[in-house]
Amino acid sequence: MHADTKVLVVDDERKVRDALAEGLQLEGWTVATAASGGEALGWLAREPFHVVVLDWMLPDQDGLGVLRDMRHHRIPTPVLMITARGTVADRVAGFEHGADDYLVKPFAFEELVARCRALLRRPVPGAGVRLCCADLELDTRSRIAVRAGEIIPLTPMEVDLLEYLLRHQGRVVTREMLWRDIWKGEGEDASAANTINIQMARLRRKVDREPWPRLLRTLHGVGYRCSAPAAVPAL
Numbered sequence: 001m002h003a004d005t006k007v008l009v010v011d012d013e014r015k016v017r018d019a020l021a022e023g024l025q026l027e028g029w030t031v032a033t034a035a036s037g038g039e040a041l042g043w044l045a046r047e048p049f050h051v052v053v054l055d056w057m058l059p060d061q062d063g064l065g066v067l068r069d070m071r072h073h074r075i076p077t078p079v080l081m082i083t084a085r086g087t088v089a090d091r092v093a094g095f096e097h098g099a100d101d102y103l104v105k106p107f108a109f110e111e112l113v114a115r116c117r118a119l120l121r122r123p124v125p126g127a128g129v130r131l132c133c134a135d136l137e138l139d140t141r142s143r144i145a146v147r148a149g150e151i152i153p154l155t156p157m158e159v160d161l162l163e164y165l166l167r168h169q170g171r172v173v174t175r176e177m178l179w180r181d182i183w184k185g186e187g188e189d190a191s192a193a194n195t196i197n198i199q200m201a202r203l204r205r206k207v208d209r210e211p212w213p214r215l216l217r218t219l220h221g222v223g224y225r226c227s228a229p230a231a232v233p234a235l
Contacts, residue, residue, distance in 0.1 A: 005029040005120060006048070010040040010066070011055040011082075020053060023109050024116075037061040041069055049077050051119050053112070056083035056094075064097045071098040071155070076143075078119040078156050082107070088194065095198050100157040101183070102195065118184035119156075131166035133215055134228040136207060138162055147212060157182075158203045165216065165226035174223035200224060 007029050011017040014035070021031045032049070034040035037058045043049070052070075056063040063081055070077070078100040083090065086104035094102050101115050131138045136147045143159045145152040154162065160182050165173060179185045179192045200216070208214045213229040 005050050007031050007116065008034065008040060008043055008049045008052045008077075010034045010037070010052065010058070010063070012036065012057065012059050013055075016055075020109075020112070024053075024113070027113060035059075037063070037066040037069075040066055044070060044075050044077065045073075051116050052077050052079045053116070054079050054081050054099075056081060056085055056090075064093060067094075067097040067099060071153075076156050080112070080115055080119060082112070088198070091194070092198055095155075095202055098155050100155060114184075118182075121184055131163065131169075133166055133169055133226055134213070136166075136215055138166055145207070147207065152206050154203070154206065157199060158206070161199060161203050162207065165224065169226050172219060172223050172225050177223070 005028070007024050009017055009020045009024070009031060010033070011020065012035050017033050017035065021033050024031045032043055032047070034043055037060050040052070040054070044052070054063045054066060058066070063083070067079060067081075070079070079098065080101045080103060081094045081099040082103045082105060083094075084105045091102050100119055103112060103115060129140045131140065136145070138145045138159070140163055143154075143156075145154055145159065145162060161178070164178065164182060175193055175196050178196050183192070183195075185192055200218070204216045208216055215226055215228065217225050217227065219225060
């Protein structure tokens with residue numbers, strides 16, 4: 001965990017914004033707040049944060065617009081999106097715009113803290129290791145993925161997923177393992193499974209797009225496996 005964790009809370013409702021800020025400060029974290037997308041992007045341009053808690057509905061531009069601008073300007077800060085919009089299509093839209101996790105209102109504050117902590121529990125970059133599978137490479141120091149010489153734009157959560165799969169290359173990785181080790185959750189449920197499925201689908205669309213041979217495989221009812229094309233028959 002970061003010694004001085006800095007969190008940016010973005011919500012246009014003052015009561016919600018202040019309540020979240022007060023609660024997160026009680027966790028010992030430094031908190032800045034923003035009431036609009038423009039204000040949030042201003043904060044992010046000036047200072048580094050460890051995590052952003054971002055509301056979907058904002059007065060000037062919605063949370064998806066903020067996410068799009070963040071990722072366009074290569075701001076890699078993990079984002080926890082909070083919203084009343086809880087359909088699968090909404091979750092997919094959030095993840096496709098660069099969200100790392102998604103929390104539907106109303107929610108327990110303890111769950112928000114737990115999800116923030118999960119986003120904060122990423123390994124601190126060290127000397128770095130180059131992980132490979134066929135023509136796919138991931139540099140764990142720079143967190144840059146390359147396939148067939150082409151850089152693949154990945155969100156922080158997608159990098160974590162890819163690194164985990166590459167470190168377990170050739171072995172089955174269950175959703176329970178991913179929920180425990182990536183999201184730091186306990187007791188995988190339907191919501192957890194849905195979140196993992198969406199994130200894996202997004203990662204696969206980037207890493208295994210045509211005409212590249214498929215490396216990430218779904219073992220239905222079992223989990224996932226990363227392997228070179230010749231190692232495992234196609235399912």
